[in-house]
Amino acid sequence: xxxxxxxxxxxxxxxSCIDCGKTRWVRITDGSPRNLRCxxxxxxxxxxxxxxxxxxxxxxWIQPEHxxxxxxxxxxxxxxxxxxxxxxxxxxxxxxxxxxxxxEVVDILKNMFVHHKDGNKLNDELxxxxxxxxxxHRSLHMTKVWEVYKNISHVERWQ
Numbered sequence: 336x337x338x339x340x341x342x343x344x345x346x347x348x349x350x351s352c353i354d355c356g357k358t359r360w361v362r363i364t365d366g367s368p369r370n371l372r373c374x375x376x377x378x379x380x381x382x383x384x385x386x387x388x389x390x391x392x393x394x395x396w397i398q399p400e401h402x403x404x405x406x407x408x409x410x411x412x413x414x415x416x417x418x419x420x421x422x423x424x425x426x427x428x429x430x431x432x433x434x435x436x437x438x439e440v441v442d443i444l445k446n447m448f449v450h451h452k453d454g455n456k457l458n459d460e461l462x463x464x465x466x467x468x469x470x471x472h473r474s475l476h477m478t479k480v481w482e483v484y485k486n487i488s489h490v491e492r493w494q
Contacts, residue, residue, distance in 0.1 A: 338363070391456040394418040402437035403427045406444060422449045422459045429461050450475070 337349040339360070347360040352373040361368040397404055398416045406427060407417035426449045430440045443466075450467045451458060467475065 393421040393457060393459060395421045395424055397424070402431070403441060405441040420449075422451065422456075422464055425459050425461055426464050426466065 339347050339349075341347050341360075341362075346363045348363050348368055349358060350361045350368040350371075351358045353371045355373060355375075357373045357375075359373055361370055363369065395418065396416055397407060397419055403419070403424060404417070406423050407419045423444055427437075427440045427444055430443065431437060435443070446469075448467045448469060450465050452463050452465055455463070
């Protein structure tokens with residue numbers, strides 16, 4: 336580990352980029368290199384397992400090279416990568432394993448809903464997912480809403 340002091344009296348360490356391995360001098364902040372990637376790698380989109388939760392669903396970051404990238408939320412606008420709902424990705428991968436091509440899978444999933452049987456949007460196990468047509472899926476959820484609504488008295492509804 337080689338350390339030096341630059342012309343501004345800041346300490347730097349000779350560090351290798353974690354992506355390409357290029358060695359360069361990096362400023363030390365709190366005892367560790369300030370940047371783990373070189374400037375050219377830091378600006379590139381890279382594959383990572385980045386997930387987030389949006390409206391209860393787990394979203395996974397995928398790259399344009401992924402076979403099911405067309406399932407992504409706005410693939411044409413975000414040339415570097417995009418988010419896709421994990422339940423759709425899990426079901427799509429299962430369909431691919433059954434012999435469907437990625438293009439066929441995308442066409443199927445674009446016109447269908449992947450429904451969580453137990454109602455838990457975070458449970459993306461394949462055994463908990465099923466494919467539903469839009470009308471069937473909507474009526475399934477509206478039936479649940481109606482069951483709650485009809486059990487509320489008329490006075491409670493309008494308060």
